Amino acid sequence: MDTQIPLPADAPIFDPRGFRLSPFEADLCARAQEFGARVLAPRAARWDREASFPTDNYDDMRREGWLGICIPKADGGMGADFRAYCLAAAEFGRHCGATALTWNMHVCSTLWTGLLTDDLEMDTATRALHHDRRKLHYENILRRGAIFSQPFSEGGAAAAGGVAFGTTATPVDGGFRINGKKIFASLSGHADYYGILCTEVHGAEKLSRRDTLYLAIPRDAPGVIVEGEWDPLGMRGTVSRNLVFRDVFVPVSAALMPPGLYFQAASRWPHMFMTLTPTYMGLAQAAHDFTLRYLRGEQPGAPPVKRRMYPTKQIALAEMRIMLEQTKALWFQAISEAGPDPSKEQMLRALAAQNTVMENAQAIAAKAVRTCGGQAMLKTLPLERIYRDSRCGSLMLPWTAELCVDRIGRDALYEKGETD
Numbered sequence: 001m002d003t004q005i006p007l008p009a010d011a012p013i014f015d016p017r018g019f020r021l022s023p024f025e026a027d028l029c030a031r032a033q034e035f036g037a038r039v040l041a042p043r044a045a046r047w048d049r050e051a052s053f054p055t056d057n058y059d060d061m062r063r064e065g066w067l068g069i070c071i072p073k074a075d076g077g078m079g080a081d082f083r084a085y086c087l088a089a090a091e092f093g094r095h096c097g098a099t100a101l102t103w104n105m106h107v108c109s110t111l112w113t114g115l116l117t118d119d120l121e122m123d124t125a126t127r128a129l130h131h132d133r134r135k136l137h138y139e140n141i142l143r144r145g146a147i148f149s150q151p152f153s154e155g156g157a158a159a160a161g162g163v164a165f166g167t168t169a170t171p172v173d174g175g176f177r178i179n180g181k182k183i184f185a186s187l188s189g190h191a192d193y194y195g196i197l198c199t200e201v202h203g204a205e206k207l208s209r210r211d212t213l214y215l216a217i218p219r220d221a222p223g224v225i226v227e228g229e230w231d232p233l234g235m236r237g238t239v240s241r242n243l244v245f246r247d248v249f250v251p252v253s254a255a256l257m258p259p260g261l262y263f264q265a266a267s268r269w270p271h272m273f274m275t276l277t278p279t280y281m282g283l284a285q286a287a288h289d290f291t292l293r294y295l296r297g298e299q300p301g302a303p304p305v306k307r308r309m310y311p312t313k314q315i316a317l318a319e320m321r322i323m324l325e326q327t328k329a330l331w332f333q334a335i336s337e338a339g340p341d342p343s344k345e346q347m348l349r350a351l352a353a354q355n356t357v358m359e360n361a362q363a364i365a366a367k368a369v370r371t372c373g374g375q376a377m378l379k380t381l382p383l384e385r386i387y388r389d390s391r392c393g394s395l396m397l398p399w400t401a402e403l404c405v406d407r408i409g410r411d412a413l414y415e416k417g418e419t420d
């Protein structure tokens with residue numbers, strides 16, 4: 001049963017006029033905000049309480065075309081580019097963090113195979129084959145409503161980009177034999193395909209990150225096992241259990257990207273790792289908006305008591321607003337300059353933006369709890385869920401908040417090839 005009262009329709013997070021959005025972006029964000037308020041917000045408490053997957057949301061997203069947001073228009077999708085997607089996804093995150101985060105895993109299967117690979121190098125025959133395959137992939141989503149997940153974490157150094165993925169793809173007649181284990185596999189048991197990152201085995205050679213493959217494994221393929229409990233602090237609706245692959249066979253056509261392309265993408269299109277941030281940008285806005293409504297005595301589900309006349313509340317809200325504007329400005333700039341072969345400055349900015357969104361979403365939510373007070377953290381209201389969900393952002397590999405700091409410090413102080 002849905003327990004939370006729907007929120008009143010707010011303006012989109014990024015004012016089209018102020019941020020000079022294109023007409024396409026403005027329309028997309030308005031529709032995402034409307035969908036979030038109408039469909040996602042009223043159900044968000046349920047997925048959180050049950051730690052269950054938001055299947056009903058996906059049914060509605062499928063019906064209203066959101067599964068194809070980054071599929072090119074020529075292929076029947078909405079045709080959103082990187083920035084347009086990020087802006088729309090922030091609107092989803094504002095209303096239901098878990099839905100936005102899982103949706104991101106799905107959307108990456110179209111973004112990476114689409115506009116991202118269009119920017120990368122491959123020979124003509126490889127590109128033609130890739131286009132044929134991705135057309136089928138897109139049809140699978142648009143015609144059959146297929147949902148994709150993106151399990152890459154393994155519990156070791158691979159997800160941080162340090163070493164090759166330990167999940168292996170051994171070439172066999174007509175395809176690959178997959179073996180390995182993924183942890184925190186959002187949508188486990190619910191996605192139709194697991195878009196896994198794994199390493200192609202070349203005989204006795206040491207596994208190499210250059211041989212990373214991106215393969216779509218059907219949920220019901222023999223040898224696929226979902227295991228482990230799922231009862232976490234936040235993002236409970238993501239259902240991020242463990243996935244085990246035991247001698248799972250997939251045909252060569254399961255490759256979502258040609259061999260070597262993931263490695264090229266990770267090196268040349270690094271903003272691809274920023275797609276986890278929109279969810280948390282939305283949560284930061286949600287924590288701020290909740291506080292504003294609450295202090296005005298206008299939060300649905302809470303008594304209509306005004307608290308805005310107290311100077312401490314005004315200062316707290318001002319501080320939240322300052323942090324929110326800083327976060328929005330830096331994030332907007334970073335997603336605006338996403339593209340192939342970023343300069344060192346752009347790279348440092350992307351890492352700074354990632355760190356800022358993930359850390360500030362949690363800081364703003366924590367401040368919201370302290371400012372609004374005891375009644376505001378009851379489970380009948382969304383703030384305590386926003387607080388728990390926002391805690392998860394800085395933990396997400398490969399660009400955890402810590403790893404961003406690590407890289408910014410090192411890369412700012414050292415030029416390529418310099419050592420001490």
Ligand SMILES: Cc1cc2nc3c(=O)[nH]c(=O)nc-3n(C[C@H](O)[C@H](O)[C@H](O)COP(=O)(O)OP(=O)(O)OC[C@H]3O[C@@H](n4cnc5c(N)ncnc54)[C@H](O)[C@@H]3O)c2cc1C
Binds near residue numbers: 156183394401406
């Ligand atoms: C709600 C949720 C959903 C998720 N969904 C997915 C998903 O769909 N797919 C997926 O692949 N993963 C997913 N993840 C996993 C996530 O991306 C991380 O892989 C996971 O949180 C890492 O947990 P860990 O305990 O193994 O961290 P560890 O790898 O042990 O890292 C702990 C901390 O140490 C630091 N650290 C890690 N590696 C290094 C290093 N090489 N050098 C220096 N410091 C380092 C980092 O700051 C990190 O926060 C999800 C996580 C959460 C919380």
